[in-house]
Amino acid sequence: MSELRRPWFTLTKTGSVLPPVLEVVIGALGLVVQLLTIASGEQTSGTTWLVLVVAALLMAQGVADLVWWSRDGRRARVRQG
DSSP states (O other), X not given: OTTSOOOTTOOOSSOOSHHHHHHHHHHHHHHHHHHHHXXXXXXXXXXXXXXXXXXXXXXXXXXXXXXXXXGGGHHHHHHHO
């Protein structure tokens, strides 16, 4: 693992796929719900905008993890030991 230095934005240590996929799914769900709230025409609070930003960041984190681990056979190297 020492030669496989992960950048700061990659949170998973084992190269597993499930946590980043869950990040993307939960982020997308939060993003859709907040966009529907904004589009409904009702008055929105600061919390709505905060959740919208956090959902987008969560999705970006999941995609970054998936992309980083899929390059150059990194996932296979970690699983081999």
